[in-house]
Amino acid sequence: MPVMNIKNFSFTYAGVDKPSIRNINLPILKNKITALIGPSGCGKSTLLRSLNRIHDLYPGNKYEGVIELLDFETNKYENILEIKKENEFIKLRQKVGMIFQKPTPFPMSIFDNVAYGLKIAGIKNKTEVENRVEEALKGAALWNEVSDRLNKPAGGLSGGQQQRLCIARAVAVKPEVLLFDEPTSALDPISTGAIEELIVELRKDVSIAIVTHNMQQASRISDFTAFMYMGDLIEYDKTEVIFLNPKEKQTEDYITGRFG
Amino acid sequence: MEKIFQKLSLLSASLVFIILIGIFTTLFISAKPAIDEFGFGFITDARWNTEVPLNQSNEKEKQTDTLKEDTTQNSVSDSDDDLLAEDEDLMGDDEDLDDEVATKTVYGGLVPIVGTILSTVIAMVFAVPIAMGIAIFLAEMAPKKISIPVGIAIELLAAIPSIIFGMWGLFYFAPIISETFGGYQVSLLTAGLVLGIMILPFMAAITRDSMKTTPDILKESAYALGATKFEVIKDVIFPYSKVGIIGSIILSLGRALGETMAVAFLIGAVYNLPEKITDPTISIPVAMAVNFGEAAGLGESALFYLGLILFVLSFGIISFAKFYFLKRNKG
Amino acid sequence: MRLLLNKIILALSLVSALIGLAFLGWILVTLAIKGASAMSASLFIKDLVDNGLRNLIVGQLILAGLASFVGIPLGIVAGIYIREYGQGSKYAEFIRDLSDIMMSAPSIVIGAFVFALLVKPFGGPSGFAGAFALAIMMIPIVINTTDSMLSLVPKELREAGIALGASKYKVIFNIVIRAAKVGIMTGILLSFARIVGETAPLLFTSETSNYFTLDLTSSFPSMTVSIYSLANEPEESARDLAWSASFILTIMVLLINLTGRYITRNKK
Ligand SMILES: Nc1ncnc2c1ncn2[C@@H]1O[C@H](COP(=O)(O)OP(=O)(O)O)[C@@H](O)[C@H]1O
Numbered sequence: 084m085p086v087m088n089i090k091n092f093s094f095t096y097a098g099v100d101k102p103s104i105r106n107i108n109l110p111i112l113k114n115k116i117t118a119l120i121g122p123s124g125c126g127k128s129t130l131l132r133s134l135n136r137i138h139d140l141y142p143g144n145k146y147e148g149v150i151e152l153l154d155f156e157t158n159k160y161e162n163i164l165e166i167k168k169e170n171e172f173i174k175l176r177q178k179v180g181m182i183f184q185k186p187t188p189f190p191m192s193i194f195d196n197v198a199y200g201l202k203i204a205g206i207k208n209k210t211e212v213e214n215r216v217e218e219a220l221k222g223a224a225l226w227n228e229v230s231d232r233l234n235k236p237a238g239g240l241s242g243g244q245q246q247r248l249c250i251a252r253a254v255a256v257k258p259e260v261l262l263f264d265e266p267t268s269a270l271d272p273i274s275t276g277a278i279e280e281l282i283v284e285l286r287k288d289v290s291i292a293i294v295t296h297n298m299q300q301a302s303r304i305s306d307f308t309a310f311m312y313m314g315d316l317i318e319y320d321k322t323e324v325i326f327l328n329p330k331e332k333q334t335e336d337y338i339t340g341r342f343g
Numbered sequence: 344m345e346k347i348f349q350k351l352s353l354l355s356a357s358l359v360f361i362i363l364i365g366i367f368t369t370l371f372i373s374a375k376p377a378i379d380e381f382g383f384g385f386i387t388d389a390r391w392n393t394e395v396p397l398n399q400s401n402e403k404e405k406q407t408d409t410l411k412e413d414t415t416q417n418s419v420s421d422s423d424d425d426l427l428a429e430d431e432d433l434m435g436d437d438e439d440l441d442d443e444v445a446t447k448t449v450y451g452g453l454v455p456i457v458g459t460i461l462s463t464v465i466a467m468v469f470a471v472p473i474a475m476g477i478a479i480f481l482a483e484m485a486p487k488k489i490s491i492p493v494g495i496a497i498e499l500l501a502a503i504p505s506i507i508f509g510m511w512g513l514f515y516f517a518p519i520i521s522e523t524f525g526g527y528q529v530s531l532l533t534a535g536l537v538l539g540i541m542i543l544p545f546m547a548a549i550t551r552d553s554m555k556t557t558p559d560i561l562k563e564s565a566y567a568l569g570a571t572k573f574e575v576i577k578d579v580i581f582p583y584s585k586v587g588i589i590g591s592i593i594l595s596l597g598r599a600l601g602e603t604m605a606v607a608f609l610i611g612a613v614y615n616l617p618e619k620i621t622d623p624t625i626s627i628p629v630a631m632a633v634n635f636g637e638a639a640g641l642g643e644s645a646l647f648y649l650g651l652i653l654f655v656l657s658f659g660i661i662s663f664a665k666f667y668f669l670k671r672n673k674g
Numbered sequence: 675m676r677l678l679l680n681k682i683i684l685a686l687s688l689v690s691a692l693i694g695l696a697f698l699g700w701i702l703v704t705l706a707i708k709g710a711s712a713m714s715a716s717l718f719i720k721d722l723v724d725n726g727l728r729n730l731i732v733g734q735l736i737l738a739g740l741a742s743f744v745g746i747p748l749g750i751v752a753g754i755y756i757r758e759y760g761q762g763s764k765y766a767e768f769i770r771d772l773s774d775i776m777m778s779a780p781s782i783v784i785g786a787f788v789f790a791l792l793v794k795p796f797g798g799p800s801g802f803a804g805a806f807a808l809a810i811m812m813i814p815i816v817i818n819t820t821d822s823m824l825s826l827v828p829k830e831l832r833e834a835g836i837a838l839g840a841s842k843y844k845v846i847f848n849i850v851i852r853a854a855k856v857g858i859m860t861g862i863l864l865s866f867a868r869i870v871g872e873t874a875p876l877l878f879t880s881e882t883s884n885y886f887t888l889d890l891t892s893s894f895p896s897m898t899v900s901i902y903s904l905a906n907e908p909e910e911s912a913r914d915l916a917w918s919a920s921f922i923l924t925i926m927v928l929l930i931n932l933t934g935r936y937i938t939r940n941k942k
């Protein structure tokens with residue numbers, strides 16, 4: 084079952100006359116990992132950043148089409164492109180979390196970083212916050228490394244730890260979907276391995292969309308893969324199919340390294 | 344709460360605009376009597392606080408020749424005695440003016456305007472080469488062990504209040520200059536030089552910052568071709584940071600133009616067009632600093648007129664520097 | 675030939691650097707000798723009427739402090755508008771440019787403006803007018819530092835806050851300001867150091883006073899304005915007092931500057 088449904092979606096940046104991605108149709112399936120691959124500049128980030136409408140931080144962009152998000156309580160889909168009110172945006176982003184290319188620890192302690200999302204979600208009960216921080220840090224496989232220095236600034240952690248902290252922070256608010264935009268491209272191979280394991284582990288609780296330009300990574304961890312090229316979605320299928328039996332010539336060329 | 348803060352922040356930002364408009368309008372309104380009286384001729388008139396018989400001044404200011412203004416102006420008479428005497432000598436030739444002559448006081452801005460421009464020019468001629476030298480030294484020549492502390496020292500010197508430069512100039516620098524070049528201790532030359540020394544650290548610091556924006560790879564690839572340090576500076580660093588360097592120089596020029604205290608002790612504060620560089624004269628900021636206290640009526644208004652000219656001039660120069668040379672990164 | 679030219683030019687720039695530094699060193703040495711020689715405890719206890727500097731030091735700090743009280747919050751909030759709420763808008767760009775230009779406006783003109791606005795209509799100089807003039811000088815400086823410090827905060831940090839469901843206001847206050855805090859504090863210290871040494875805007879707004887006073891509605895003691903008038907007096911003793919005051923003022927300015935630099939250095 085899809086938690087998100089992208090239908091005939093196009094996106095145009097402010098001050099640009101042509102859409103950067105056109106007519107995209109793609110589901111994000113529940114408790115699956117969907118990888119977005121394609122050469123740099125093809126629109127992977129643009130698509131991913133539409134799914135929580137983080138684009139709206141900057142005025143003047145244009146969305147066309149429909150992006151549906153499943154509401155777990157009512158079991159109905161709502162079109163997130165219709166959101167206008169501030170509090171609805173906040174709700175959307177609590178449901179659809181995001182991890183960035185570079186780690187983004189906030190300038191506060193490790194504990195406060197993870198607790199931050201809970202705090203703004205209105206959870207005040209101290210023990211509940213503590214429990215959920217611990218749970219999230221354990222979920223992000225970071226607890227053992229930081230449990231003795233929760234009150235130290237998060238900036239002191241290594242890059243890989245910072246990225247796992249950001250994942251813990253996003254997981255703590257119990258989102259339905261997590262968006263990853265090249266989460267390992269700034270990390271060394273060992274940290275990358277840890278993050279990949281973690282993402283696979285997270286799949287049982289959340290649905291995941293991940294942008295990666297590393298094809299091995301996509302084939303290692305994802306269930307479904309979408310190949311994009313120059314703003315178009317060329318092919319979407321099970322990951323094995325995309326990598327072993329692509330239907331489109333462009334996909335095959337990309338997979339086999341004939342361009343990009 | 345959030346909406347209120349957002350509005351508040353917009354308001355605070357708009358305050359900048361409001362204050363600038365406020366400064367301009369206030370100066371303009373206060374200068375209005377002088378503007379009405381002297382018009383643009385103010386800029387080219389070398390007389391300050393000079394009493395002239397009405398008909399003589401009329402030759403100069405034909406368009407402002409109305410009875411109404413005569414009656415309001417002829418009561419103002421606070422000029423120096425010797426100037427008055429001189430005027431009376433001149434008038435002696437006209438037979439019908441021996442007693443109770445209708446006079447008016449004329450204020451012209453030429454002397455302070457010229458004084459401002461010349462002292463700034465001297466300051467720039469002195470400071471630009473030295474500041475370039477310091478900047479090159481700091482950015483390209485000195486090892487880190489020297490360039491960092493010296494750089495900090497330069498920045499600290501840029502923070503020293505300008506009145507201290509003025510005082511040092513008056514008591515220690517001016518005597519030496521007047522011995523070497525002759526002339527008065529207070530003069531255009533000493534004022535310009537002290538002004539130059541004052542803007543030196545500021546100019547050197549921002550010029551060095553501009554030079555430092557040159558990417559290392561560019562420099563390294565030039566060195567890799569066998570270029571000398573001078574060639575790298577001339578062919579890589581200058582072309583790359585030219586725009587920023589010019590902007591820095593103009594910014595310093597703007598500072599020199601509006602500087603009061605470094606010049607006030609040294610320029611002489613006399614309304615006297617300098618014939619030699621060692622003559623005393625006056626600049627706009629100094630005219631305002633020295634004469635504001637005792638000025639009243641048209642004299643005060645003329646000072647505001649000068650202030651308006653200075654404001655517009657520096658506004659123009661700084662915006663020119665900003666828009667042509669110092670487009671900053673939009674982040 | 676090339677190598678010779680290289681040597682000559684480099685030598686020239688070294689010499690000019692030395693000349694410049696020599697002048698600046700000369701000023702500092704003069705200041706230290708003249709200032710320190712006349713230094714005594716009584717300067718800090720007595721007021722100007724009794725040949726002390728107490729009222730001037732206190733007065734100057736009050737003027738600058740009052741200016742900061744108004745100028746710092748306004749400058750920070752305006753800087754937040756320019757970099758956060760108005761980000762990228764024409765109006766924010768316009769205000770940023772205006773503020774930069776205003777930062778370079780001649781300080782004497784600002785003094786004249788405040789004179790026409792607050793001194794003439796109210797019948798005389800006042801501490802309020804002086805502080806107001808300094809505040810006007812301070813606002814654009816604080817805007818400038820706030821703006822550039824906020825610009826150093828990576829945009830991903832803001833996006834990460836928003837992506838967690840924080841409102842823009844929360845992102846600004848809990849994350850962005852926190853990340854830029856040290857830089858902004860340094861900027862504030864530097865801008866305070868800059869206005870505390872100003873003379874021209876105070877000349878005909880606060881003027882100065884020989885007596886200790888906290889009454890902001892009449893002429894108010896200002897160290898810089900008094901230095902100006904003392905230095906113009908013929909007696910040696912008045913000049914010595916001017917040197918002592920200059921020395922204290924410079925030490926004050928340099929200390930504030932160094933403190934500012936020190937906190938940034940330590941946080942990095
Ligand atoms: N803020 C922006 N404004 C205008 N165009 C943009 C912006 N960001 C990205 N683009 C353009 O959109 C296209 C897709 O970019 P992006 O989604 O970042 O690619 P990818 O993540 O696949 O490398 C590119 O052509 C890029 O130039």
Ligand SMILES: [Mg+2]
Nearest residue numbers: 127128129294
């Ligand atoms: Mg991308």
